[in-house]
Amino acid sequence: TLTKFNLIVVPNYGCDEFDWQNVAGRAALVVVGGACTNAEKGELANKYNASALLYYNNGLTTTNLAPVIIRLRQTNKLPALYLSYVAGQELVNAANLNNVSIWLRIERENYTSFIVENICADTREGNINETIVVGGHSDSVPAGPGINDNG
Secondary structure, eight states, X not given: OEEEEEEEEOOGGGOSGGGGTXXXXXXXXXXXXXXXXXXXXXXXXXXXXXSEEEEEOXXXXXXXXXXXXXXXXXTOOSOEEEEOHHHHHHHHHHHHHSOOEEEEEOOOOOOOOOOOOOOOOOOSSSOTTSOOOOSOOOOOBXXXXXXXXXX
């Protein structure tokens, strides 16, 4: 479905509830970074009834120019788009000059639940002190603690 959204720039990294007061019914454009997680920004966008969420990279370093890759919480109900720094800045500049609307084509697909299991294997021979682990990491990050095995 092709949908038209009025665009609003969320100020101050969008970490404060006050930043989201005017987003109801609009596509909220917010830069990554600040003192909160992007998932928390998503929760605020949901709370203040944004219609869509557009994250853009902050451009603070050369590695922060590409489109951002963000995971939102499972409770997120908003369509979300992840933009490069340049695309984000172009939208910010346009939104600051005019009453800007954007068009998004939103295609949803619902997947049925399925079981995912880990596969563990070992060899008949080999050195038990030299192990290769293949799969997702289980180390902790501030946004989502895993197994704290690093002390």
